[in-house]
Amino acid sequence: MIGRISRIKEGSLIDYCDSLDGICVEQLEGFFVGWQYPLTPAEHISLLARSSHFLLAIDRESGRVAGFITALSDGLLSAYVPLLEVLPLYQKQGIGRELVRRMLVKLEGLRMVDLLCDPPLLPFYQCLGFHPATAASIRRPRPIGKQ
């Protein structure tokens, strides 16, 4: 389903979409910037398909996916937002904020919406209604079965 279209300042015309219909791997190149083991576009599509909720920001002109957000939810009480990324070329045009805002609309009614972020990004999330919290996590940078 394609959402309202936003024209962004000097930037691109962006469609917001929560379906993988018509999305191919070529449109998903370039994500997981800075990751030691970035997911391939095929793995990325699989990850999106397995997430309870996701949204894509799509450049209307090129068809390229400019950004995405995912959420994992029990559908009753809580959700976790593991991934939000906007490609460097499209950053600072309001796409990240819009993806979070639209995901929060999808998660309306849940009592807990949690995410982890580095301290410098806290103000970004606070502007969107999140509060600082203490968290604990396990990170395994090397994928299982890969050297």
Ligand SMILES: CC(C)(COP(=O)(O)OP(=O)(O)OC[C@H]1O[C@@H](n2cnc3c(N)ncnc32)[C@H](O)[C@@H]1OP(=O)(O)O)[C@@H](O)C(=O)NCCC(=O)NCCS
């Ligand atoms: C964070 C991210 C999704 C923001 O996307 P975006 O489309 O550029 O966001 P918006 O244009 O809506 O808002 C830009 C705001 O993001 C915040 N921001 C982005 N990167 C930041 C960083 N590294 N440190 C601090 N603030 C940052 C700033 O508040 C910025 O506002 P400014 O332009 O006034 O400085 C994007 O920078 C990104 O993909 N970063 C790499 C992946 C990442 O860190 N994801 C978040 C995981 S919790």
